[in-house]
Amino acid sequence: MTKTIHAVWKNGQIVPTQPVDWPEGTALAVAPIEESLVTDPEGDLLGDDPASIARWLAWFDSLEPLSFTPEEEAAWEAARRERRDWEKSRFDEIEEEGKGDVTDIDRLRGEGASRTRT
Numbered sequence: 001m002t003k004t005i006h007a008v009w010k011n012g013q014i015v016p017t018q019p020v021d022w023p024e025g026t027a028l029a030v031a032p033i034e035e036s037l038v039t040d041p042e043g044d045l046l047g048d049d050p051a052s053i054a055r056w057l058a059w060f061d062s063l064e065p066l067s068f069t070p071e072e073e074a075a076w077e078a079a080r081r082e083r084r085d086w087e088k089s090r091f092d093e094i095e096e097e098g099k100g101d102v103t104d105i106d107r108l109r110g111e112g113a114s115r116t117r118t
Contacts, residue, residue, distance in 0.1 A: 005018055006018070006033075007030075009032075
């Protein structure tokens with residue numbers, strides 16, 4: 001059921017900017033987002049409408065390129081290799097169980113459906 005939505009704080013309440021179909025009593029984690037992303041506090045902050053997409057693209061284009069020192073790049077590459085090798089070692093376990101769904105990697109890792117973008 002993991003679905004991230006965006007909302008605004010208005011009159012002391014969290015007001016979603018898009019429809020939400022969660023069951024009553026669903027637990028939420030709420031944190032403010034970076035102020036520079038909020039260009040229209042009354043509109044959809046990061047929605048899929050053309051204006052929101054244009055705002056996001058303008059923000060994305062304003063980002064400076066990521067620069068690594070040689071040591072940071074080597075550490076990053078080592079972490080990527082380690083993660084790749086770990087995932088490859090789990091593919092055999094998934095195949096043996098007769099399940100080919102990639103989400104089973106999360107189950108084997110013990111993290112449920114949560115994922116971290118890297």
